[in-house]
Amino acid sequence: MWNRLRQTIRIGQLVAGVTGLTLGLLLNVFSNWLSGPGQTWLPLIATAFALALLVSGWLWLRMPDRIMLNLAQPRTLRTETEQHAQARRGLVAFVSLYRPGIQSPAKSLKSDEWGRAAANGNYQTLDLPNSNLRPTIEAIATHASRLEHCWLIGTTAQDAHIAGSAAYIDALVAHLQQERDIHCVFHHGSDYSVPLDDDALVFGKTLQMMQKIFDEAKNVGLADPDLIADFTNGIRSMSLGMILSCLDRERDIEMIGTHYDANGDYTGQLFPIIFSFEPVIRNS
Numbered sequence: 001m002w003n004r005l006r007q008t009i010r011i012g013q014l015v016a017g018v019t020g021l022t023l024g025l026l027l028n029v030f031s032n033w034l035s036g037p038g039q040t041w042l043p044l045i046a047t048a049f050a051l052a053l054l055v056s057g058w059l060w061l062r063m064p065d066r067i068m069l070n071l072a073q074p075r076t077l078r079t080e081t082e083q084h085a086q087a088r089r090g091l092v093a094f095v096s097l098y099r100p101g102i103q104s105p106a107k108s109l110k111s112d113e114w115g116r117a118a119a120n121g122n123y124q125t126l127d128l129p130n131s132n133l134r135p136t137i138e139a140i141a142t143h144a145s146r147l148e149h150c151w152l153i154g155t156t157a158q159d160a161h162i163a164g165s166a167a168y169i170d171a172l173v174a175h176l177q178q179e180r181d182i183h184c185v186f187h188h189g190s191d192y193s194v195p196l197d198d199d200a201l202v203f204g205k206t207l208q209m210m211q212k213i214f215d216e217a218k219n220v221g222l223a224d225p226d227l228i229a230d231f232t233n234g235i236r237s238m239s240l241g242m243i244l245s246c247l248d249r250e251r252d253i254e255m256i257g258t259h260y261d262a263n264g265d266y267t268g269q270l271f272p273i274i275f276s277f278e279p280v281i282r283n284s
Contacts, residue, residue: 069247072276076257077142078269086274087146088252090217090227092210092242093139094234095154095172095188096132097165104130118168123175126168132233133172135256137180138270139230142254144182149220151213152188153206153238156195166193187216199237206234206241214245224250228274232256249278 077083098114100106104127106114117125129137140150152173154166169188176182192213194205210229217227229246231239232255246253253275259268 068280070278070280072278075274075276077272077274083142083272084145086272087143088226088228089143089146090149090151090222091140091143091147091230092151092153092213092227093136093230094232094238094242095136095152095165095169096233096235097155097163098126098128098168099132100127101130101132101134106131115163115167118163118171121171121174123171123179126171128172128175133168135232135270136172136230137176139232139254139256139272140176140182141180142272143228144180144184147182147184149185149187149217149222150182151192151216152186153209153234154188154193155235155238156190156193158195158197164193164196166190185220187213194238196235202235203237203241206238207245210242210245214251224248225252228252228254230254230256230272247277247279249276252276 075082075086077086098118100109100114106125106127109117109125114126117123128134136152140147152169154164154169156164156166166188173186173188176186192209194202194209196202214224214227217224229242229251231242231253234242243253245251254272255275256270257273258266258270261267
């Protein structure tokens, strides 16, 4: 309510009006005091009241009329040199529910066979580079040259008989360590899993988890600029929660981009795109 009020009221006019009213009242009080001796306390009260109003008006004037958010020019990292220059020490990424690619040998397997392969850490059977987890793999590989900590956020299903994406993270980590030679500290498990529910609850849970991760990052020596959050593989409410948690000039986000053919299908090389936000304070 106050923000809306401040946006509709012209601050300068308000302060000028309050100042004029206060000075008029002060002059009237002093005039009465001069004509009526013995009331020495009255001008003191009036003066204090006037000063309080003036200070309040001055503080109001110094408050920002609005806070706007500027989006810096996105940085597209197409080469290894560009990726190395932008590599971060910490990364947060979503892990979506595993689905093999159309041409992957894993496509011929049943879902329970996928589940057993994941439980055994058998990433070869899952053929992860040819699955929908490829963008997450590429996001992590982008920062491999400097990466020290990686938080992997998975999902869990309300039905215990249905596996969420969290069940595939062990196999993903094994692939990253053994095939990509990435040996940072991976943070994952039940503490980093979002129960799938309606979008409002998923959004709130993701927002809380992101704040917890930023706090954990500070505890391991990572400042906000050392960390980047990749929202590529999250469902819409999770991606929104991650993006809104990063609306700060020192919290960057990224997505893994690609090219599209005439049918809107992915084609060609994947490449990261980094987005930076900067709050701008505007006074009226």
